[in-house]
Amino acid sequence: MTVSESCRVAKENSSFIALASSEDKNKMLELAAAALLVAEKEILRANAADVALCERPPQFIDRLMLNRKRLEEMADGLKKLSELDDPIGETVEEWTNDSGLKIQKVRVPLGVIGIIYEARPNVTADALGLCIKSGNAVVLRGSGEAYGSNKAIVSAVKARLSAGGYNPEFIQLISDTSREGAETLMTCRESVDVLIPRGSSALIRTVVEKSTVPVIETGAGNCHAYIEKSADVKKAEAIILNGKLQRPSVCNALESLLIDEAVAGEYLPVVLGALKDAGVEIVGCERTCAICPFVKLASDDDYFTEFLALKISVKVVSGVKEACEHINLHSTKHSEVIITENKEAADYFASHIDSAVVYVNASTRFTDGFQFGFGAEMGISTQKLHARGPLGLKQLTSEKYVIHGNGQIRK
Numbered sequence: 001m002t003v004s005e006s007c008r009v010a011k012e013n014s015s016f017i018a019l020a021s022s023e024d025k026n027k028m029l030e031l032a033a034a035a036l037l038v039a040e041k042e043i044l045r046a047n048a049a050d051v052a053l054c055e056r057p058p059q060f061i062d063r064l065m066l067n068r069k070r071l072e073e074m075a076d077g078l079k080k081l082s083e084l085d086d087p088i089g090e091t092v093e094e095w096t097n098d099s100g101l102k103i104q105k106v107r108v109p110l111g112v113i114g115i116i117y118e119a120r121p122n123v124t125a126d127a128l129g130l131c132i133k134s135g136n137a138v139v140l141r142g143s144g145e146a147y148g149s150n151k152a153i154v155s156a157v158k159a160r161l162s163a164g165g166y167n168p169e170f171i172q173l174i175s176d177t178s179r180e181g182a183e184t185l186m187t188c189r190e191s192v193d194v195l196i197p198r199g200s201s202a203l204i205r206t207v208v209e210k211s212t213v214p215v216i217e218t219g220a221g222n223c224h225a226y227i228e229k230s231a232d233v234k235k236a237e238a239i240i241l242n243g244k245l246q247r248p249s250v251c252n253a254l255e256s257l258l259i260d261e262a263v264a265g266e267y268l269p270v271v272l273g274a275l276k277d278a279g280v281e282i283v284g285c286e287r288t289c290a291i292c293p294f295v296k297l298a299s300d301d302d303y304f305t306e307f308l309a310l311k312i313s314v315k316v317v318s319g320v321k322e323a324c325e326h327i328n329l330h331s332t333k334h335s336e337v338i339i340t341e342n343k344e345a346a347d348y349f350a351s352h353i354d355s356a357v358v359y360v361n362a363s364t365r366f367t368d369g370f371q372f373g374f375g376a377e378m379g380i381s382t383q384k385l386h387a388r389g390p391l392g393l394k395q396l397t398s399e400k401y402v403i404h405g406n407g408q409i410r411k
Contacts, residue, residue: 003184006172007139007191010112013169014137018109022086024166028132031164032157033078036071036125039156043071046152047121054145056119059249059308063119064146074125081133081375087393088135102404107397109135111193114185115378116141116207118199121149126369126376128157128171133375134396137170139192141185143199144177151175186211196391198379201306201332216391219356219382221251221334222306223364226323226349228340229260233267235361236339240271242363243337245278249308251380252335252367256303256313258323261287264316268292275312284314291316303330320345324352331355333382335364356382356389 001009020028036043047066054064090107097103113136117123124140131138142150150173158168174181186195186207194214197207201220208215225243227236243254259268268291272282276294283298295314302313303326317323320338327336337359338349346360357367357380367390369377374392381387387395 001172001175003141003174003176003181004188004191006174007112007114007185007188009169010137010139010172011191013167014109014112016167017132017137017170018088018111018135020135022088025086025132025135026082027164028161028166029078029082029129031160031166032125032129032132033075033082035156035160036075036078036153038160039152040068040071043149043152043156044068046148050121050146050148056145057309060119060145062247062249064121064149066121066149070122074122077126077370077376078129080370081129081393084133084375084393086133087397092399099408099410100406101408104402104404105399106402107394108400110396110398112137112139112191113378113396114139114141114188114192114195114213116182116185116195116197116199116203118143118203119146120198121146121153123198124150124153124173125157127378128154130376130378130391130393130396131171134393136396137172139172139174139185141174141182142177147175147177182207183210186213189213196378216379216381216386217383218379218391219251219334220306220332221253221364221367221380222255222304222330222332223252223334223367224256224258224327224331224336225254225364226317226320226327226336226338227257227259227263227267227271228320228323228338228342228345228349229262230342230345231260231263231267231339232341233263233270236267237271237274239337239339239361239363241274241278243365244275244280244310244312246363246365248310250365251306252364253308254312254364255305255307256315256330258315258317258326260320260323261316261318264288265291268314268316272314279310281311282314283311285316287316288314306332320348321352324349328352328354334380335359335367337362337364356380 161168335357369390378391
């Protein structure tokens with residue numbers, strides 16, 4: 001099918017999932033989870049072929065690669081979604097107006113959600129699972145490097161749903177992975193209600209600039225940590241090592257470190273020494289280089305860069321005010337953390353940082369729908385309209401007003 005045809009089929013079948021009962025949606029999620037494990041060999045074989053043909057950098061390969069553990073995590077995420085409350089039909093607010101009309105604001109599906117994403121075939125499972133539970137049809141457009149993996153996942157899930165007596169055609173995978181195909185999806189306003197890009201900053205920028213379909217912008221993650229002068233150095237070291245090393249290729253990994261000048265001389269050799277020993281390339285300001293001679297001088301661009309690799313930028317600052325100003329200038333508005341034992345500094349940081357998620361004394365790696373209790377996520381929204389932060393079930397819904405009267409007319 002062409003891109004337009006896939007979108008049309010999703011639209012034509014969207015009422016099936018929009019009107020499905022909570023019981024049926026949960027059963028579909030259970031079937032989808034089982035499908036991933038039953039088709040493990042086929043999915044991993046297709047993924048191995050994708051990986052073998054991929055000529056992208058190591059961090060891209062890491063996001064592309066599946067193994068049994070990751071497949072089990074994908075299935076577990078689908079099961080977790082089945083355990084969450086169904087957002088559809090929830091009465092958000094209700095009141096009676098002066099005319100005696102009972103007004104209810106009720107949660108409803110968005111309709112047809114298009115997803116444009118790179119690598120990460122786990123997004124395929126997360127997206128279709130979230131759309132099942134939130135009553136949305138979904139059009140999936142992954143990158144060419146992951147097409148075999150995505151096709152294997154979608155085929156397994158749709159076959160299992162069909163065998164269970166459910167119509168699977170509200171799930172559509174676009175086979176055209178060309179740039180032209182993506183641009184067609186961006187303009188399918190007659191079939192697609194909202195578009196969510198997930199991937200590099202270049203991909204997200206292209207979708208935002210070219211799409212005529214409304215976009216929920218998910219952002220790249222130039223995430224920062226600030227070591228305030230009252231910080232516990234052991235706590236700081238643990239948080240920074242986790243943020244940088246646990247999985248460097250993802251958007252909530254730590255990319256930049258700021259430190260108060262009052263403790264830079266004492267703390268930087270400890271923290272940066274540990275990063276250096278772990279194989280991290282470190283670039284920093286002149287003051288950082290003077291304290292730790294193994295650090296290379298950072299360029300202005302380094303402070304704006306999401307490395308997605310074993311590299312980090314460092315800057316010495318005069319205090320929490322300068323730290324916040326630097327972060328707000330260079331950040332992608334994703335996730336930032338202050339490490340401090342001072343409540344006043346923590347409160348200042350939390351109120352002055354303009355990012356989707358702000359942490360006090362915890363790793364940025366927790367910015368994740370699963371970690372937030374959402375079961376899964378469609379991405380991390382860094383915009384301010386409609387939804388911000390991890391896009392879980394409620395963020396994939398809209399609202400409508402249902403009004404009950406008893407013959408009232410307006411005078």
